[in-house]
Amino acid sequence: MTDVVMPQMGESIAEGTIVRWMKKVGDSIDRDEPLFEISTDKVDAEIPSPAAGVLTEIKVKEGETVPVNSVVATIGAAGEASAVPVSPPSDVMPEAAVGQPETPAAEAATPQAGAETDLKASFEAGLKAIEAEAAPEPEVDTDTEPDTEDVGKDDLRRQKSSPLVRRIARDNNVDIAQIHGTGLSGRVTKQDILGFIESGQAAAPAPAPAAPSAAPRAPQPVQGPTYKPGEKVQVVPMSVMRKKIAEHMVLSAHTSPHVYSVYEVNFARVSALREKHKAAYDEAGSKLTFTAFIAKVTVDALRQFPIVNASVDGDNIVYKKDINLGIAVALDNGLIVPVIRNADEKNLLGLSRAINDLANRARTKKLNPDEVQGGTFTITNPGVFGALYGLPLINQPQVGILGVGGIEKRAVVIDDAIAIRPVCHLTLGYDHRLVDGADGGRFLSFIKERLENFEEVWL
16 A cells, blocks of 8 residues: 655645546556646646555545645555445445344334444444544644734744644744744744744743833724625636745745846847857757856856855855756746756756756646755746846745846947847846845846857857
8 A cells, every 4th residue: 555645846835735636546557647736836736656556545635735745645556445435324324234124113112223223323433433543633723813913024924834833832822923933934833833842931921012102003004895896807716826826925025125136138149159059959959048048147157156046044144055046937827936956067058958848847747846946046037928127026035036038139339339239138136135236236247248258168
């Protein structure tokens, strides 16, 4: 018997939603054959079977959301019987009563009828006890009362904690704001709160809040209804990916003070090299794109300016030794950011192959879980849709993101003369807690100089 678990599709992902089962109970399945499809904020993906055999049980229905590493199905050996419900249907007698002659109504009160009734009750009670013992306690919080406090740093940390963490905090009279979270952007994890309680710090009651100042509190804006009765609207629920993207972007906006710098780059040199070597790259099985050139010089810039390849951890700076480059890929229903690991170890051809491969598999939902996590810097390309430039939000816990605008021919001044050149606007969005304007300027200047003077030996 092999358990099928909900995979972790990203380092900040704690749960996933079953979108579709591709097999039903009793179907045979081969190892690595697609078994079910999941949706998270980072990826919609088809999950392969971990073993060959027969799907004997489906534990999670389509549309249900469960924590990562939860068992969602079981696979047995070929010919193994499928799982049956533990509790018998209400219209089926227990096994002990099967085959017994029907008791006349007049004899219903006899000791024999009473014994059968007791046997049935004992049987059902035993089954319920087995079910209760086998079923783990669900890690959910039934408290659905909305938060009405202002969303500050501590409130955001509390909101981003899981329902299980909030329940543990409530049961132990712990203020989550007292705990230094080790999760994404200070998120308090289960291990954080259990360690806090075991250390004895939770024994002392939290100090009483200070008396409010005499100054009146400024009124807080309240969002009104998004539509009025009688308006012609269509209301549809968000997809799982859309909801998770919304949460992730709100978290990023609250976490990082975003600053942007925009540089204009002459792409004449890159365009000439691309035309010259495009056929050779096609023969090598890789499409040579502008994104590959930009990725190459970005990797070199990250090596030159490691502060942009870092993260913030409380009062510490975490410098990432690996350069794992995320490339944003637009999908029909959202956005996904597959990651090129150790991108600094690849030449232009290697980067070109990796970009094309990841983009194709992202659109066909063939990415592996480890290919959408661990990124240290991201490139996104709003210019492919015609944008002059974009101001993208940082992909937490990274501290920088490069936006690529459209590459178009424009009139530029070169040596006091007007010339027509392909021009692109590159935008660097960076976390001002760690990256200053001078750092951002030097980073973009490095990329601009490399692109405008791209050496053929770098191909």
